[in-house]
Amino acid sequence: MATFNRISFDPAILGGRACIRGMRIPVSVIVKQIAHGATREQVLADYADLEPQDIxxxxxxxAWLTGEEVRTAWPRRVGAVHPA
Incomplete structure (x- = not known):
C-alpha cells in the first residue's frame, strides 16, 4: 500500500474527507482543478499554504484510488458497459 504523509483524514475536518495536511483543502478540489486545466502554479496561487509536494x-x-479494484453487485448484461 502506498504511503501518503501529506494526506490526512480527520472526522473534525470536512467530515473526514481526504485533505491536504490537516488543512481544509480537500484532495478532490486540487485534483478537479488540475483535471479542468489549471496549472500547478495556478493552484498554488489559489491556496497560499499549499506546497508543490501537496499537489x-x-x-x-x-491515481492510487482509481487503481483499486472495483467490485460490483450489478448483473452482467450483454452489451452493457461495466467498470473493469
Missing part, C-alpha cells in the same frame, strides 16, 4: 501527492493519491 503531487494529491495526484498520486487520486
Amino acid at each position: 503531487q501527492q494529491a495526484l498520486k493519491y487520486a
